[in-house]
Amino acid sequence: MATPDTLSTSFRHALAGTxxxxxxxxxxxxxxxxxPYPPLVGYSLWLATLLLWRDIPRRTRWQAGALAAIGLGLLSLASWRYAADIAWxxxxxxxxxxxxxLVGVSFIGLIGNRSGSKRALGRPITGLRGTSGTWLGVHLLGTILNLSTVFMIGDRLARRGPLTTPQLLALNRGLSSAALWSPFFASMGVVMTLAPAMDYSRILVVGLPLALLSGLLSTLELSRRFDLSEVAGFSLSPGSLLMPVSMAVLVMLFHFQLTPELGIVSIITxxxxAVALATNLPAGPRWTLRRVRQHTLTRLPAMRGEIALFLSAGLLTLGLSTxxxxxTGSEWTLFVHFGPVQAVMSFLAIVASAVAGxxxxxxxSVxxxxxxxxxxxxxxxxxxGLASWAVGTSVGxxxxxNLSLQGRYGVSGYRMMRHNLVYAAAMTTLVVAAILLTGT
Known part of the structure; x- marks a missing residue:
């Protein structure tokens, strides 16, 4: 018989999922x-987070609470000390x-496999080949699908058991290094907005080889630090690539033809x-509604850690940037001339700030x-900016x-930082050399 506490928890989860x-x-x-009112998106997500707050793991709860409190404090300081105009x-x-x-990506679980049973997994690809396959798969597909690729491939690997450190690091580095050259990555959108006169062809000539060196460095370093003989990797076979490649083709179709005014992240959202609903509707509207309801009541509330961390980090970002x-105002400039030396100093400062959180x-942006x-x-x-993003997101x-890996797979962002310090130091050396060679 259900107890009042159980009923209360079920109601909270159902309301939060809705x-x-x-x-x-x-x-x-x-x-x-x-x-009708754009801020309603934030109100709905924050209210759901508050309803699920007590169920968030304690470490994540403290971290998200601290980020949100600091962000509110910075906004209050900007308003009180500098009379900043804040849209509260x-x-x-x-x-x-x-x-x-992220919520939209979670619907991947409703695509295919209508019976809900687990398909036979077969023999995994292990060793250096498997780990390099994970890095390459995330990197190539991530250049188009961004963060959603990590969940597509990570969830596939997690079907065999909890993800190991080498698998998590391959997912982390495969995606973050795509920031060096992908024209569809969030980082490229940011720098194109901030520096519209940039020459992308020069970025590609330097960024793509640097990304490939990142993959080589990652696989060699992971094989030296860990025993990869039993570590399952992502297979680049046609069967494993069918769903992510199909999604990538659809994203490109919308991006270039159907909705060119929308960014990649918006299209994925x-x-x-929509694809999940379309693949379930042939089984009937009642079946589709039942699966969506189950997803809303179980999977969406389980995303509480990811949602809390991202919302709190967004509040911190808003407070700090404001x-x-x-x-600083707009009258002062940091450098009279922005050359290679100034670029190296800026890169190191941004990466250091990423390590600080x-x-x-x-x-x-600053x-x-x-x-x-x-x-x-x-x-x-x-x-x-792109290099800072690539190195900083891997280690920050x-x-x-890292927030996504923590919320989805339970690995601490600070643990990922510790495991990526040597990698970040090596990539920093390569980036500094690239800046000095190409910036002259």
């Missing part, structure tokens, strides 16, 4: 310019577009749930606000990839 689904629906409506009703909107994408902008987007770029300086700045405990 609010998370509502947040996704409102975000999709906002993409179509049909949202919209402060809950930070990172809601990323959270909506509505496309994956305070920095209010404190700040997302590289903060450092890149740097751009303090520069007056001209000519070739725009391309050098863009490469500096509060980066999107």
């Amino acid at each position: 609010l998370i689904l509502l947040g996704l629906a409102l975000q999709i409506l906002s993409l179509a310019k049909l949202a 009703p919209a402060i809950t909107s930070g990172n809601t577009y990323v959270v909506a994408m 509505f496309l994956l749930p 305070l920095v902008s209010a404190a 700040l997302h590289p987007i903060i450092g890149v 740097l751009a606000s303090m520069l007056d770029l001209s000519g070739n300086e725009s391309t050098l700045f863009a490469f500096t 405990p509060l980066s999107g990839i």
Whole structure:
């Protein structure tokens, strides 16, 4: 017989799952310019987080609470000390577009396998070949599908058991290194906005080889530090690539033909749930509704850790960027000339701030606000920002990839940071050499 506490917990989870689904629906409506009030997305997601707060693992709860408290404190300081104009009703909107994408990606679990049974897994690819396959699969598909690729491949690997450290590091580094050159990555969108005069062809000539060196460095370092003989990797066979490649083709179709005004993250947000519904509807509307209901009541509340961390990190980012902008103003420039030496200094500072817990987007945005770029300086700045993003997100405990791995697979972001320090140091050496060679 169900106890009152059990009924209360079930009701909270059901309400929270419904609010998370509502947040996704409102975000999709906002993409179509049909949202009644855009901040409602943040209100729904934050309310769901508060309902699930007691169920979030203690470490994650403390971390998310600290991020949110610091963000509110910084906003209050900017308003009180510098009279910053803050849109208080919209402060809950930070990172809601990323959270909506994560919720949309969760619907991958409804694609195929209608009986709910586990298919035979077969013999895994292990060793150096398997680990390099994981890195390469995440990297190639991640250049288009971004963070969703980590869940596609990570969940596939997790079917054999909890992910091991080498698997998690391969997922982390495979995705983060795509920031060095992918024209569809979030990092590229940011630097293109901040430095519209950049020359992408020069970025590609340097960034792509650097990304391949990252893959080589990762596989060799992981094989030296860990016994990979029993570590399962991602197979690049046609069968394993069918679903992610199909999704990548659909994303490109929408990006270039059907909805060119939308970014990749926005397209993924509505496309994956739509595909999930389309693949279930042939079994009947009642079957589809039942699966969506089950997903809403079980899977969505289970995302509480990911959602809490991303929302809290978004509040921190908003608070810090608002305070920095209010404190520095727009009259002062950091460097009179932005050359290789200044680029190296900026890169090191942004990576160091990522290790301290700040997302590289903060450092890149703050740097751009303090520069007056001209000519070739725009391309050098863009490469500096992309490299900072690639290295900083791999090692930063509060980066999107590490927050996702923590929320999805239970690995601490600070543990990932410790395991990536040597890798980050090696990549820093390569990036500094690339800046000095190409920036002259």
